[in-house]
Amino acid sequence: MTDQTTDTRMDATRPRASAAHKSSxxxxLTGKDLGLFIIVALLTILAPFILNPFPEGSALAQFNGGYPDLMQRFVIFGIFAIGFNILFGLTGYLSFGHAAFLGVGSYAAIWMMKLLTLNVIPAIIMSIVFAGIFALIVGYISLRRSGIYFSILTLAFAQMSYALAYSVLTPITGGETGLQLKATDTPLLSNLGPTEIGRANFFGVDMRASYEMAIGDWLFTFNAGYYIAAVFMLLSFYLAIRLFRSPFGMMLRAVKSNQQRMNYTGLNSRPYTLAAFVISGMYAGLAGGLMVAMDTQVGPERMFWTASGEVVLMTILGGAGTLIGPVLGAGMIKYMENIVSKINDGILHQWFAFMPDGIEDFLVFVIHPFIGKGWHLTLGLLFMLVVIFLPGGLVEGGQRIASVFRRKETKTSTVEKSAAEQQQHSE
Amino acid sequence: MGILEVKNVGKRFGGLQALGDVNLSVKENTCHAIIGPNGAGKSTLLNCLIGKLIPDTGSVMFDGQSVLGRKPHEINQMGISRVFQTPEIFGDLSVFENVMIPCFAKRDGSFRMHAYESCDAETDIIAKAEAMLDEVNMLEKRNVVASSLSRGDKRRLEMAMCLSQKPKLLLLDEPTAGMARADTNNTIDLLKTIKAKGELTMCIIEHDMHVVFSLADRITVLAQGTPLVEDTPENIKGHPKVREAYLGEAEV
Known part of the structure; x- marks a missing residue:
């Protein structure tokens, strides 16, 4: 009996020890994390192909998401959601004002482009720095409270920032119209003609430059801006994985689990939450900077509370606290925003043209509220379904499907095994 | 001069005098039990020691330094760990992570920004946590989510968490309440082994007299917020005042 227990103990120790040796x-990254990172990297690199599965001109072509503008949104909002998840997913502190950091990052980036250089790298660095400083101030004050009070404080900060950008700070923010690159801008380090409007570039490569590849009826677009944003997204994702697996990440999960025990264990939870808040603010700033790098404009609506709410939706829809969830959620919402909203009654009539007229009209009438401008309704329903049936988000959905398959496999294997045993017995 | 010196501590909640005038001196490497009927102020006293409550009057000195006015994490870093009446563990985390966290707190202090290192590479912490879990016989449950443990296991885990910090003073608030007899005996054995090493001072609140008399070197009886008597277990057993106030007339 005692022998048995020591045996299991040894077994329990072994895999961990070997993992520790291999950890380089x-x-x-090891095991699953490495696999996940490679898959995400492949998907982002091959996105122009994967998102354009339907040939041009076909009826389904409107479901193609592989155009530069949308692909850029995928990765930029992916970064935003990854950062938000570091705060919300790990520590459980629900910030309702993260769009403020996105906005601050955007304003910092556009000013760098107006004043210093049209190269996007200094702009992006400044957007991270400014968002980080702003997050430090907001976090220092807001983190004095937790739960709903923390959420309300961050919301108040974000709405104040929005109001300031909209009116009082008009000289800096351009007020209602926002800021964009103009012919009158003369960045120090860029040689522009007298009436030339600057274009964002990456060491000379125009962010809007695209290479189009036609294979048969298919058209694939490879956009410079998208790939630069994708590199930043992969870097952000990589750093997030490292953070999740680090002692620091473990402490953040401890904050969420039992802050009281944490304090009585000799750990000061305040600097841990503040560090998480600032890091996620910097991620938001990076996303804001990248947005400016893509379209060289910014307006105050970027800080509006609905923008803060959107990143909360993305994270919960995908799966808060998981690595890949926020990216999935961001992709899902941006896809629906851009694709479902494009579908109109004319397209519906085309789809249902094969049906008798009465039924066709009826179907279009039923589906009408869910498409076009009604895409929010579809999103809302989807969000409700996920929260009610899959509290762990899309990631939990994936896990459930995977476990169903695994169960089937083990079932068949056990059946085979018992069958084999019976055969042996009969022999 | 003991490692823990409580002098004239009083605490009042509105009209209720929870602690009157408590004096307590715990000598290094001994086990001091505090017993008393419900509402005697035992837990309030413990809360005053770990910074959860601040007493209205008096002083609490630990290892020559005042504890009062310090934050809970600072007091823990001074060397005081506490096992709570209802187990306070990290329910969402695995058993192993639960023990790793106090090991980190012991090594790195109250805050360290180690966001880029991998947990798997912290071999010294892993070894320490493994040894600790082995000591409380929970190594085979290392990957279990802590909230799904039985109540007895949760208490053992919390004790392992506290012990892994190698505290100078361990405060135990009814460590065996609600435990089965066998678990209680296991806990007593565990605490006895630790005590035998002579590196740890213990302060224990307990209703189970079996536990108290098997562990304690000295016993303080608290009643209505004031210490009634302080003596060795042998003398406490026969003390008429104690019998009257707490133990009742029944045989012990």
Missing amino acids: GLLG
Whole structure:
């Protein structure tokens, strides 16, 4: 009996010890994390193909998401959601004002482009720095409270920022119209003609430059801006994985689990939450900077509370606290925003043209509220379904499907095994 | 001079005098039990020691330094750990992570920004946590989510968490309440082994007299917020005042 228990104990120790020895791995990632990172990297690199599965001119072509503007949104909002998840997913502090950091990052970036250089890198660095400083101030004050009071404080900060950008700070923010690059801008380090409007570039590569590849009826677009944003997204994702697996990440999960015990264990939870808040603010700033790098404009609506709410939706829809969830959620919402909203009654009539007239009209009438401008309704329903049936988000959905398959496999294997045993017995 | 010196501590909640005038001196490497009927102020006293409550009057000195006015995490870093009446553990985390966290707190202090290192590479912490879990016989449950443990296991885990910090003073608030007899005996054995090493001072609140008399070197009886008597277990057993106030007339 005692022998048995020591045996299991040894077994329990072994895999951990061997994992510790192998931990150098590739890029410091091991096992599942490395696999996940490689999959995400492949998907982002091949996105122009994957998102354009339907040939041009076909009826389904409007479901193609592989155009630069949308692909850029996918990765930029992916970064925003990854950062938000570091705060919300790990520590459980629900910030309702993260769009403020996105906005601050955007304003910092556009000013760098107006004043210093049209190269996007200094703009992006400044957007991270400014968002980080702003997050430090907001976080220092807001983190004095937790739960709903924390959420309300961050919301108040974000709405104040919005109001300031909209009116009082008009000289800096351009007020209602926002800021964009103009012919009168003369960045120090860029040689522009007298009436030339600057274009964002990456060491000379125009962010809007695209290479189009036609294979048969298919058209694939490879956009410089998208790939630069994608590199930043992969870098952000990589750093997020490292953070999740680090002692720091463990402490953040401890904050969410039992802050009281944490304090009585000799750990000061305040600097941990503040650090998480600032890091996620910097992620938001990076996203804001990248947005400016893509379209060289910014307006105060970027800080409006609905924008803060959107990143909350993305994170919960995808799966808060999971690595890949926020990226999935961001992709899902941006896809619906851009694709479902494009579908109109004319397209519906085309789809249902094969049906008798009465039924066709009826179907279009039923589906009408859910498409076009009604895409919010579809999103709302989807969100409700996910929260009610899959509290762990789309990631939990994926896990459930995977476990169903695994169960089937083990079932068949056990059946085979017992069958084999019976055969042996009969022999 | 003991490692813990409580002098004239009083605490009042509105009209209720929870602690009157408590004096307590705990000598290093001994086990001091505090017993008393419900509402005697035992838990209030413990809360005053770990910074959860601040007493209205008096002083609490630990290892020559005042505890009062310090934050809970600072007091823990001074060397005081506490096992709570209802287990306070990290329910969402695995058993192993629960023990790793106090090991980190012991090594790195109250805050360290180690966001880029991997937990798997912290071999010294892993070894420490493994040894600790082995000591409380929970190594085979290392990957279990802590909230799904039985109540007895939760208490054992919390004790392991506290012990892994190698505290100078361990405060135990009814460590065996609601435990089965076998678990209670296991806990007593565990605490006895730790006590035998002679590196740890213990302060224990307990209703189970079996636990108290098997562990304690000295006993303080608290009644209505004031210490009634302080003596060795042998003398407490026969003390008429104690019998009257707490133990009742029944045989012990």
